[in-house]
Amino acid sequence: MIARVRTLYGASPLHLLAVIASFAIAGYAFFRLAGTPTALQTFIWFAGAAVAHDLIAFPLYSGLNLIARRSLAGPLDNREEDRRVPVVNHLRIPVFLSALSLLLFFPEILGLNSSNYADDTGLGGDVFLTRWIGLCAALFLGSAVVYAVRLRRVARDEDEEEEDGGSDDRPGAATEAGSGTDDA
Amino acid sequence: MRLPRPNLPRPKLPKPGFPADHPPGPTRPSFWRSPLRGPWLTSILGSALAPLILVCAFTGFLSQAAYNPALGNNSLLPGGGLGVDLYFFSWPTSPSFLYALTQGVHVTSGLLAIPILLAKLWSVMPKLFEWPPIRSIAHALERASLALLVGGSIFVFFTGLLNIQVFYPWPFRFLPAHYYGAFVFMAAFLLHIGLKIPVARRTFREQGVLRPLRADLEHTEPEPYVEGHVAPLEPDRPTISRRAMLATVGAASLGAGFIAASQSIGGPLRSLGLLAPRSTQLNDGPNGFQINKTLAKVNLTRDDIGPNWRLVLQGGEERILSREELLAMPQHTYDLPIACVEGWSTTQSWTGVRLRDLATLAGAPGASQVLVESLQKGGALREVTLSSGQIADERSLLALRVNGVDLSPDHGYPARVIVPAAPGVHQTKWVGAMKFEAA
Ligand code: HEM
Numbered sequence: 128m129i130a131r132v133r134t135l136y137g138a139s140p141l142h143l144l145a146v147i148a149s150f151a152i153a154g155y156a157f158f159r160l161a162g163t164p165t166a167l168q169t170f171i172w173f174a175g176a177a178v179a180h181d182l183i184a185f186p187l188y189s190g191l192n193l194i195a196r197r198s199l200a201g202p203l204d205n206r207e208e209d210r211r212v213p214v215v216n217h218l219r220i221p222v223f224l225s226a227l228s229l230l231l232f233f234p235e236i237l238g239l240n241s242s243n244y245a246d247d248t249g250l251g252g253d254v255f256l257t258r259w260i261g262l263c264a265a266l267f268l269g270s271a272v273v274y275a276v277r278l279r280r281v282a283r284d285e286d287e288e289e290e291d292g293g294s295d296d297r298p299g300a301a302t303e304a305g306s307g308t309d310d311a
Numbered sequence: 312m313r314l315p316r317p318n319l320p321r322p323k324l325p326k327p328g329f330p331a332d333h334p335p336g337p338t339r340p341s342f343w344r345s346p347l348r349g350p351w352l353t354s355i356l357g358s359a360l361a362p363l364i365l366v367c368a369f370t371g372f373l374s375q376a377a378y379n380p381a382l383g384n385n386s387l388l389p390g391g392g393l394g395v396d397l398y399f400f401s402w403p404t405s406p407s408f409l410y411a412l413t414q415g416v417h418v419t420s421g422l423l424a425i426p427i428l429l430a431k432l433w434s435v436m437p438k439l440f441e442w443p444p445i446r447s448i449a450h451a452l453e454r455a456s457l458a459l460l461v462g463g464s465i466f467v468f469f470t471g472l473l474n475i476q477v478f479y480p481w482p483f484r485f486l487p488a489h490y491y492g493a494f495v496f497m498a499a500f501l502l503h504i505g506l507k508i509p510v511a512r513r514t515f516r517e518q519g520v521l522r523p524l525r526a527d528l529e530h531t532e533p534e535p536y537v538e539g540h541v542a543p544l545e546p547d548r549p550t551i552s553r554r555a556m557l558a559t560v561g562a563a564s565l566g567a568g569f570i571a572a573s574q575s576i577g578g579p580l581r582s583l584g585l586l587a588p589r590s591t592q593l594n595d596g597p598n599g600f601q602i603n604k605t606l607a608k609v610n611l612t613r614d615d616i617g618p619n620w621r622l623v624l625q626g627g628e629e630r631i632l633s634r635e636e637l638l639a640m641p642q643h644t645y646d647l648p649i650a651c652v653e654g655w656s657t658t659q660s661w662t663g664v665r666l667r668d669l670a671t672l673a674g675a676p677g678a679s680q681v682l683v684e685s686l687q688k689g690g691a692l693r694e695v696t697l698s699s700g701q702i703a704d705e706r707s708l709l710a711l712r713v714n715g716v717d718l719s720p721d722h723g724y725p726a727r728v729i730v731p732a733a734p735g736v737h738q739t740k741w742v743g744a745m746k747f748e749a750a
Contacts, residue, residue: 136447136448137447138449142449145502145505146449146452146453146502149499149501149502150452151498152494152497153494153495153498153499155494156491156495156498157495159389159487159491159494160389160488160492163389163483163484165484168481168482168483169487169492172466172481172483172488173462173463173466173495176463176465176466177458177462179465180432180461180465181436181439181461189433213550215550215551216550216555223559227426227429227563228567231425231567232570232586234476235478235588240476240477240478243477243478244477244588246604246605246608247603247604247605248589248602248603248605249602249605249721250591250593254591259586261585262585262586
């Protein structure tokens with residue numbers, strides 16, 4: 128019997144029960160919402176959320192990532208130490224954090240909420256754009272400083288290796304932040 | 312790429328019917344190149360996400376209970392919302408920071424979760440383009456449920472996120488959409504965890520829970536390709552280690568969580584929350600703290616709250632009181648928070664008349680409930696019903712003053728309700744009438 132369900136259904140009967148229970152709860156919420164005057168719009172936004180993520184946001188950000196990787200790998204990393212400290216993450220990480228903070232707080236950063244915000248809170252909402260720009264600047268600056276320190280470290284390690292006669296017992300020790308020499 | 316490619320394990324697997332019956336593009340396993348994707352990465356992100364989502368859901372449903380939705384018109388859900396919704400207890404008044412805590416945790420856990428959710432979704436994208444799209448009835452149902460999971464998670468998190476910034480670009484009411492959206496999301500989420508915990512456990516058993524974190528970039532290897540899972544068939548050379556990627560996601564999560572926590576905890580943290588909607592205040596004066604709705608927003612003028620204002624009390628008998636008469640009654644002062652549904656709170660020192668004294672005055676001592684009406688003309692929270700427990704608490708006030716001075720018009724002058732542990736939207740401002748029901 129269970130084997131029959133398995134071949135017909137494609138998974139165990141327990142799977143079927145769990146799926147039914149899940150759809151029952153979702154269906155309950157669906158019917159509660161279906162009674163509201165704006166039900167259709169709500170469902171459109173719900174479906175739109177998945178579409179916006181899967182078919183718009185995801186292709187967009189992975190495309191940008193691909194372009195960044197392709198265009199940075201060649202032209203910029205042309206000195207030996209550049210290759211040992213790839214620049215790509217020093218751009219990608221601050222770009223990611225800046226973009227994410229914009230995604231989370233775009234209504235107040237871009238002032239889209241301004242009429243509500245002023246009336247509700249009695250405050251001017253115009254501080255957020257400046258603060259966001261400051262945050263981005265700090266992220267890029269911080270990343271640049273870390274990059275510079277890592278480049279210096281690699282260059283110095285290589286000088287020391289030459290003095291030591293080139294013995295290198297820790298290959299690639301400086302390819303990642305935090306794993307370089309102890310004295311820096 | 313100039314560096315020699317490390318020796319990656321090249322899976323020599325039979326590729327069933329591949330690529331002939333896969334349309335070109337993302338349905339082909341060879342389309343997906345990231346060497347970091349794989350069940351371990353998905354499982355570790357999922358393990359970080361699951362507790363945050365459960366805490367967020369739990370505190371969200373608690374917030375609904377905090378409205379005491381069984382009383383009067385308190386429920387903001389369609390049709391009064393009764394049904395199997397969770398209203399089986401009366402919201403307590405102690406500890407006084409209860410709602411500040413639950414709602415602060417709700418918004419903070421939500422913000423902590425969003426960056427991890429986005430990373431989690433990135434890690435499973437190949438599965439969304441799986442080919443063939445449907446293999447069995449079970450598989451079809453599971454994919455339908457995944458559509459609810461992805462749509463539900465983005466919908467619920469982003470409606471909440473825009474709500475705390477008072478931005479409402481949609482035509483529907485926020486609360487029912489967010490609440491019932493959460494039901495759909497949680498239904499799909501619980502099924503998903505049930506189905507995936509075995510996958511995560513197997514992965515952790517094989518690869519270790521934390522072992523992959525030890526690898527720096529040089530030693531970052533792709534996870535082994537297994538058909539039907541998310542590790543890549545033809546991985547590129549890694550450009551970032553797993554631990555650096557996870558550290559970035561973790562930093563984003565902590566940053567977003569800090570912004571939310573700063574405006575809930577307040578004090579010196581508040582101004583550090585830079586992007587938090589309530590990171591600033593009006594001024595340093597006694598009435599300078601945060602406002603939810605200004606007088607102008609609810610279309611009231613200073614005439615409405617001028618010397619002709621009277622408080623109408625109803626119970627056994629009707630009493631009409633001026634502000635002077637209220638000030639002549641015994642006054643009490645308590646430090647209590649106002650805690651907004653938007654996740655910010657602020658504790659101030661309120662002075663006024665006890666609600667239970669007003670109940671007695673209205674001829675309804677020990678009242679079973681009270682309908683509090685604001686002067687404001689419209690809005691879902693124009694009237695609120697408080698419970699007998701809320702009336703009976705000695706700290707529940709009709710506040711006339713704050714921090715030693717009269718309330719400002721925007722903070723509810725001539726009089727506002729302050730009830731410990733109640734949501735901010737129940738601390739009715741510009742109170743015009745209170746209708747007590749005798750016990
Ligand atoms: C809002 C939360 C979540 C969303 C939107 C989400 C979404 C998805 C999607 C769309 C898939 C691909 C479909 C599939 O493999 O069948 C997936 C796979 C998976 N998820 Fe989640 N998930 C969430 C939370 C979690 C949590 C909390 C866990 C922790 C146990 C988890 C563990 C997994 C695992 C292990 C896989 C399979 C990866 C593989 O087979 O290679 N997910 N998730």
